[in-house]
Amino acid sequence: MASGIRDKVAILGMGCSQFGERWSDNAEDLMIEAFTEALADAGIEKNQIDAAWLGTAIEEQHVGKSAVPLSMALRLPNIPVTRVENYCASGSEAFRGAVYAVAAGAADIALALGVEKLKDTGYGGLPQRNRGSVNDLFWANVSAPGSFAQLASAYRAKHGIDAGDLKRAMAHISVKSHDNGARNPKAHLRNRIDEDKVLNAPMIAEPLGLFDCCGVSDGSACAIVTTPEIAKSLGKHDLITVKALQLAASNGLEAQHNSWDGSHFVTTRKCAERAYKEAGITNPRDQISLFEVHDCFSITELVTMEDLFISPEGGAVKDIMDGFYDADGKVPCQIDGGLKCFGHPIGASGLRMIYEMYLQLQGRAGDRQRKEEPVFGMIHNLGGFPHQNVCSLAIVGKMGA
Amino acid sequence: MDLGILAFGGYLPQSRLQRAEISKMHGWYNPGLKGLAKGERTIANWDEDAITMAVEASRDCLAGLDRSEISAVFMASTSFPFDDRQNAGVVADALNLKSQLMTLDLAASQRAGSSGLSVALQAASGAEGPILFTASEQRKTKAASPQEMTYGDGAAAVLVGKGEVIAKFIGSHTVSADFVDHFRGSGHAYDYAWEERWLRDEGYLKIVPDAIKAVLDKTGITASDINTFCFPAAMKRVASMLAKKAGLADEAVADNLQATCGEAGAAHPVIMLVHALETARPGDKILVTGFGQGCDALIFEATDAIEKLAPRTAVSGHLARRRADTNYARFLTVNGLVTMEEGIRAEVDKQTGLSTHYRNRDMAQRMIGGCCTECGTLQFPKSNVCVNPNCGAIGTQEDHPFADKKARLNSFTADRLTFSPDPPAYYGMIQFEDGGRLMADFTDIDPDQELAVGMPMKLMFRVKDYDKNRGFRRYFWKATPDNDDQASAPAEAAE
Numbered sequence: 001m002a003s004g005i006r007d008k009v010a011i012l013g014m015g016c017s018q019f020g021e022r023w024s025d026n027a028e029d030l031m032i033e034a035f036t037e038a039l040a041d042a043g044i045e046k047n048q049i050d051a052a053w054l055g056t057a058i059e060e061q062h063v064g065k066s067a068v069p070l071s072m073a074l075r076l077p078n079i080p081v082t083r084v085e086n087y088c089a090s091g092s093e094a095f096r097g098a099v100y101a102v103a104a105g106a107a108d109i110a111l112a113l114g115v116e117k118l119k120d121t122g123y124g125g126l127p128q129r130n131r132g133s134v135n136d137l138f139w140a141n142v143s144a145p146g147s148f149a150q151l152a153s154a155y156r157a158k159h160g161i162d163a164g165d166l167k168r169a170m171a172h173i174s175v176k177s178h179d180n181g182a183r184n185p186k187a188h189l190r191n192r193i194d195e196d197k198v199l200n201a202p203m204i205a206e207p208l209g210l211f212d213c214c215g216v217s218d219g220s221a222c223a224i225v226t227t228p229e230i231a232k233s234l235g236k237h238d239l240i241t242v243k244a245l246q247l248a249a250s251n252g253l254e255a256q257h258n259s260w261d262g263s264h265f266v267t268t269r270k271c272a273e274r275a276y277k278e279a280g281i282t283n284p285r286d287q288i289s290l291f292e293v294h295d296c297f298s299i300t301e302l303v304t305m306e307d308l309f310i311s312p313e314g315g316a317v318k319d320i321m322d323g324f325y326d327a328d329g330k331v332p333c334q335i336d337g338g339l340k341c342f343g344h345p346i347g348a349s350g351l352r353m354i355y356e357m358y359l360q361l362q363g364r365a366g367d368r369q370r371k372e373e374p375v376f377g378m379i380h381n382l383g384g385f386p387h388q389n390v391c392s393l394a395i396v397g398k399m400g401a
Numbered sequence: 402m403d404l405g406i407l408a409f410g411g412y413l414p415q416s417r418l419q420r421a422e423i424s425k426m427h428g429w430y431n432p433g434l435k436g437l438a439k440g441e442r443t444i445a446n447w448d449e450d451a452i453t454m455a456v457e458a459s460r461d462c463l464a465g466l467d468r469s470e471i472s473a474v475f476m477a478s479t480s481f482p483f484d485d486r487q488n489a490g491v492v493a494d495a496l497n498l499k500s501q502l503m504t505l506d507l508a509a510s511q512r513a514g515s516s517g518l519s520v521a522l523q524a525a526s527g528a529e530g531p532i533l534f535t536a537s538e539q540r541k542t543k544a545a546s547p548q549e550m551t552y553g554d555g556a557a558a559v560l561v562g563k564g565e566v567i568a569k570f571i572g573s574h575t576v577s578a579d580f581v582d583h584f585r586g587s588g589h590a591y592d593y594a595w596e597e598r599w600l601r602d603e604g605y606l607k608i609v610p611d612a613i614k615a616v617l618d619k620t621g622i623t624a625s626d627i628n629t630f631c632f633p634a635a636m637k638r639v640a641s642m643l644a645k646k647a648g649l650a651d652e653a654v655a656d657n658l659q660a661t662c663g664e665a666g667a668a669h670p671v672i673m674l675v676h677a678l679e680t681a682r683p684g685d686k687i688l689v690t691g692f693g694q695g696c697d698a699l700i701f702e703a704t705d706a707i708e709k710l711a712p713r714t715a716v717s718g719h720l721a722r723r724r725a726d727t728n729y730a731r732f733l734t735v736n737g738l739v740t741m742e743e744g745i746r747a748e749v750d751k752q753t754g755l756s757t758h759y760r761n762r763d764m765a766q767r768m769i770g771g772c773c774t775e776c777g778t779l780q781f782p783k784s785n786v787c788v789n790p791n792c793g794a795i796g797t798q799e800d801h802p803f804a805d806k807k808a809r810l811n812s813f814t815a816d817r818l819t820f821s822p823d824p825p826a827y828y829g830m831i832q833f834e835d836g837g838r839l840m841a842d843f844t845d846i847d848p849d850q851e852l853a854v855g856m857p858m859k860l861m862f863r864v865k866d867y868d869k870n871r872g873f874r875r876y877f878w879k880a881t882p883d884n885d886d887q888a889s890a891p892a893e894a895a896e
Contacts, residue, residue, distance in 0.1 A: 121745065125818055128746045133757045136866075137765040138782065138877055140828040140842045146816030147840075150829055154812040157854035205816040206825075255840060256780045256788040258832050262812040387830060387840055 004278035007399060008103045010231040010239040012224045013042025016355045019219035019343035020188040027062040027117040028073040030220035034348070035074055035113060038222040042109075043234060046074070049224070050107035052081045055094030055114035056347035057383075059085070061127055062117035070113055085347075087383020088294060089247070089392035090114060091221065092350030096245050096392075098225050108230055114352075115220035116345035126216055126346075145205035145213055147385035148297040152207050154262030155303060159314040167207055169317040170298035171198035174211045176326050177295065177334045181341025183327075183368040188217040188343030212298040217343030221351035223358075228399060239399035240361050243279035243376065246271045246393045254387040265382065267391035268307035275393040276309075281376065285310050288395075289374035290360055291325070291333040292353035294382040295340050301333065304380060327368065335360065335368055350392060353379040357396050375401045404526050405566030405701060406559050408710065409675045410462025412454050412537075413555040413662055413719035415845045417441035420550055422729040427545035437550035441725065442663030445539045445554040447735035447822040448844055448863040451478040452488050453876065454556035455537035456495040456862040460805070461714050462533070462558035468496065471560070472530035473503035477517035479585070479667050480539045481508060482874060491876065492535060494766040495862045497802050503532075512575075514667040515691020518674075519573045519699060521561050531562030538666035541590050544738045548592060551635035553663020557671035557716070567707040568678060568687070570699070572620035576612045577695040580604050597636065605639050605692065606646070612696035613647040613688065620700055624648035627700075628685040629677040631655045633669035634692060649688070661720050667693070674701070676716040681707055722884070724847050735822050746820040751868040753875050763800065768860065768878045770837055771798030779803075779836035804878060806833045807886060808858040813843070831858045831880045844879040857886035 015037025017030045039046060054070035056063060063069035067083035070076070084093040091114030098110035121127045131139050156166055175195055181187040193211060201209035231239055248271035254260040272284075281287045293308070295301035302320065305311045310331065311319040319325065325333035336342050336356040339349060357377030359365040376397040383390045424438035445454065455476055474496075476489035483491075489504040507517035514536035521534035537556035542549040561570070582604050583594035609632070617624055630653040632640040640654045655673055657664065665672055670691040677687045681703035691697040714722070726732070733739045763769040764782045771783030776792040783798045813829030820826075827843035829852075844863050846852070858880045865877040 123745045125746075128749050128820065130749060133754045134761055136751075137753070137758065137761055137875065138839075138865075140840045141816075141819050141821060141826050142828060142840065143816050143819035145818055146814045146826065146828065149814035149816070150812035153814070153829070153852075153854055202817075203815075203825075204818050205814045208814075252784070252788050253790060256784075256838060257778070257790070258836060258838055259790075262830055385840075 005099065005103055005245050006243050006279055007228065007241045009099045009225050009242045010228045010236070010399065011358055011396065012044070012109065012226045012231055012234070012236065013038045014223050014355045014358045015041060016186060016221040016352055017219050018186050019217045019345060019352070021119045022218035023119065025218065027069070027115050030117065030218060031070065031073045031113060031115050034220040034222040038224050042224040044109065044224070047077050048109050049076065049079060049111045050109055051079055051098070051101050052076060052111040052113065053094035053097035054081060054083045055085070055090035055112065055350070056083065056116055057085055057087060057090045058116065058118065058127055058346060061120060063115070086390050088296065088346050089350055089381040089383040089390050090347040091352070092379070092381045092392035092394060095223055095351055095354060095394065096247070098223065099242050099245060102225050102227055109224060109226045111222065111224050112351060113220065113222040114348035114350060116347040117218050118216050118345060119218050124216065142385065143205060145208050145297060147387070148300050149205040149208045150262060151299045151303050151386050155299070158261055158263040161317060163207065165317060167199065168195065169302060169320045170212055171195045172320050173295065173298040173301050174198050174340060177338045177340035180327050180335055180368060181337025184337050184342060187337040187341050188215045189337070189341040208297055208299065214296050214339035215341065215343045217345045219343055219345035219348045219352065221348040221355050223351055223354060238362065240358050240396055241399045243395040243397050244275040244393065246275040246278065247390060249390045250384070250388045262386065264303055265307045265386060265389065265391060267389055268304060268380070268382065271391045271393045272308045275395055279376070279395040281395070284308065285331070288331060288376050288378045289372070290335055290357060290370060290377045291331060291380070292336065292338065292356055292377070293333060293380040295334055295338040296344065296382070300382060304382070305333065308378070308380065332370060335370060350379065350381045354394060354396060361396065361398060402563040403566045403569045403704070404522060404563050405561065405569040406678070407531055407562050407564060407566055408462050408466060408560040409678050409715065410458050410460070410464070410558045410713055411556070411672060411675045411716035411719055412458035412461060413443045413716065414445045414449055414454070415722055415724050416444050416446060416726040417723045418444045418726050418729065418732055422727050423550060426729050431545050434545065434547070434550060437547060440660035442550070443553040443555050444726065444732055446845060448879070449539065449554070450482045450864060451480045451537040451539050451556070452482055452491050453862050453864060454539065454554065455492050455535040455558065458537065458556035458558040459492060459496055459533055459535050462560055463496065464713055465711050466560070468498055470530040471498055471502065471533050472528045473505070473524065473532040474498065475505045475507060475517055475521045475532060475534045477507040477513035477536040477667050478538055479508060479511065479513060480541070481506060491766065494762060495876065497767045497769065497804065511667050511693030512691045512695065512697055515670040515689060515697035515699065516575060518559070518671060519575065519697060522570050525562045528562065531560050534559050534561055536668035536671040538668040540592070540666050541736065543591050544733060548594070551659065551664055553665045555662060555665040555672055556668050557675045559671065559675065565706045566704055567710050568681065568701040568703050571622065571686070571702055572616060573697065573699040574612055574616035574619055575695060575697045576608055576615070578608055579694055580608060581694070601636060601639055605634065605636070606642060609643050609690060609692060609696045610646050612690065612698040616698040616700055622686060622700055625650055626686055627653050627688045629653055629655050629681070629687045631670060631673035631677060631687065631689040633657060633664065633673050633690070635659050635664040672716055678703070678707065679715050679717050683707060731823065744820065750870070751866040752871065753868060753873055758875065765875070765877060768802060768804040769800050770803050772801035773797045774799055779833065781837045781839055803833060803837060804860050806835065807883065808833045808860070808880065810852060810854055810856045810858050811838065812854065813852045841878070841880040843881060845881045850882060857883040859883040
């Protein structure tokens with residue numbers, strides 16, 4: 001049995017660009033913005049980095065193929081650089097590559113950088129693209145909101161929840177994230193909204209209205225990781241270490257086998273069990289201090305809080321309406337505004353979530369700093385569609401916790 | 402053994418454009434339209450064409466029958482989606498027929514349906530097995546034209562051959578005359594029509610009686626013995642005038658379906674024949690005519706077997722499966738009669754890799770999935786490894802057809818973000834009753850009908866994507882509420 005990643009790798013430094021509609025910037029500009037902050041935070045020189053990973057998902061829209069764009073943008077000294085793509089978990093995959101390289105002893109210091117420059121399509125929402133020559137022959141004409149919206153129909157049918165009650169809980173999620181985003185200077189959307197605004201917004205994909213959908217943003221985030229020993233030797237203390245890194249990919253069961261009812265994420269549940277085990281967490285509802293989950297749509301966040309075993313199955317609506325996940329609630333979820341308001345530059349998103357946890361765990365999150373001292377932060381990415389996806393989970397926390 | 406019709410089926414699109422709406426829109430421009438502005442006409446959905454309607458009519462015709470004996474598929478139309486790609490071949494594929502099969506398109510005249518039926522009967526008399534003959538039509542019309550009022554979209558199918566026929570083929574006759582009341586030149590989208598009075602007096606009233614007289618003489622049938630006379634033209638009163646002229650009983654004149662369907666071109670003689678067969682009693686004689694550069698006349702006599710034919714949707718059932726459509730703007734839009742701003746999302750290239758398509762044709766056109774020979778689990782599409790998590794056997798999938806399976810709705814949405822010619826795009830997960838599922842596009846969704854998890858669904862063969870740059874279109878199966886199966890209680894949600 002593998003011993004897992006717990007406390008084997010420490011975060012040496014992190015950076016995150018301003019997220020938003022960066023009309024005047026290319027992907028390279030965003031990369032350097034995140035990297036410069038991370039390098040300064042780590043307190044090292046560029047030539048101390050042994051290897052790097054680039055996470056980006058819709059590369060045709062900006063940098064094109066391969067990891068060369070990262071190597072060129074940062075002028076890295078011909079070190080190994082790898083590009084990874086795994087839907088919306090691409091940033092987390094870059095982090096996984098860097099962390100594993102350090103844990104394996106293949107690199108002393110490794111870099112993970114995620115970037116996406118999406119606001120060059122000419123329209124709102126994610127870029128519409130082909131899905132592969134065979135898939136195009138039979139896949140339904142799904143958009144991202146349309147595929148996630150279906151969770152609501154299946155969830156309601158399974159738990160007998162009134163459409164209005166579910167829609168209000170979803171609205172609460174968005175209102176909460178806007179409140180949180182308003183306190184985050186790097187967030188794409190910083191306006192506060194109310195429940196009426198969410199409920200009366202134009203419909204995108206029933207029952208998801210405009211404010212049930214996250215922002216589509218430009219941005220980049222970056223992590224530099226090393227071993228706890230090297231971090232200490234570089235003068236770091238109160239280390240933030242990686243407690244768990246897990247990934248679960250669909251194998252076609254949800255899409256093709258009738259054992260799945262469409263109301264939850266098969267991958268998230270399996271991934272969560274493994275992540276808690278790897279981190280030594282036995283009671284996540286009490287032990288996890290903060291969540292950054294993949295709130296691409298309000299319904300995704302609602303369902304995910306059950307799949308992570310925080311709310312009981314069918315109980316997320318109550319927890320949400322009780323304020324359990326609010327910034328001042330028992331376990332804040334998206335304290336930085338989440339994908340909803342911080343924004344969702346796909347390849348950067350996983351690293352952006354880790355960035356927020358890194359700041360919160362060190363007490364560096366400014367106006368939005370959680371008062372109760374956080375110990376463990378959990379990061380969740382969900383890429384693809386509810387019926388066919390990858391789920392990535394990371395838990396970071398204080399060294400030794 | 403008798404030669405004739407072994408089974409029949411029909412298909413009419415669900416949507417019925419209210420003609421008053423056309424008149425309301427264009428009355429200022431052409432006040433004469435008001436005279437035609439009664440009743441309703443069938444209009445194909447944006448994802449329907451002559452091929453998809455022929456497939457649905459054929460599925461109706463072949464319901465419950467063994468398809469393996471079919472020796473040929475003939476398809477008649479003047480609105481084939483492809484000029485050079487056999488349309489009947491697509492129909493045969495969608496019906497999952499064997500490949501050892503003659504397929505043939507019959508085109509270029511309003512007589513394609515009636516002449517095609519004659520040819521199919523002649524061929525069937527010497528064929529190894531029955532021949533599926535289908536006629537289907539979706540003719541384009543200009544806005545504010547009389548044709549927009551009088552035309553309709555639809556299809557019919559008959560299985561012809563020897564054996565226990567439900568209607569015996571008595572005989573046929575054709576008069577050929579290059580009488581051009583309208584034409585559509587190659588590369589032109591719309592019909593060009595000459596004066597109707599000339600069509601009536603010199604065409605219908607002179608050419609059709611010749612054909613009727615000849616077929617009656619040839620078969621020895623007395624005019625007054627004809628129980629049903631199918632004259633598939635929209636023009637008022639002409640059928641009665643012809644009946645009088647030919648000595649047919651006025652009661653024999655069949656409803657030309659102008660009030661409820663419109664005239665479906667080359668398919669209309671076959672649609673009217675199918676409509677007549679639905680209520681025919683043993684011994685009834687049906688005279689079917691088809692007009693276009695001459696006239697065909699065919700006589701059938703219903704047999705005792707017609708009373709044993711299993712019920713089918715046919716034409717009457719489809720006339721009942723209707724939704725009154727008052728959205729003339731949508732009709733203009735989906736037929737390309739107004740230039741709509743489709744948005745940049747519509748620009749995604751829909752090129753089809755022809756080699757990819759051919760390699761995957763069992764999945765993409767025939768709706769063939771897999772059945773695991775180890776554990777019996779059904780799945781779509783077929784794959785190398787069984788999807789059952791408790792099985793996972795490799796290379797055990799046998800071909801298994803899904804097109805005719807009953808299904809239930811698992812999850813759904815109505816999407817206004819993704820590009821659709823008819824937004825919102827409805828889609829969701831459907832679950833087949835014996836296993837297997839599909840994240841499917843939906844079609845023919847009535848905005849007034851509430852979708853609900855657990856409701857019965859069925860598949861229909863439709864256009865999936867139009868490749869406007871290259872003129873190709875790819876077909877696939879879409880789900881639609883199975884309103885005939887609404888009686889059954891919703892199943893428990895899975896798991």
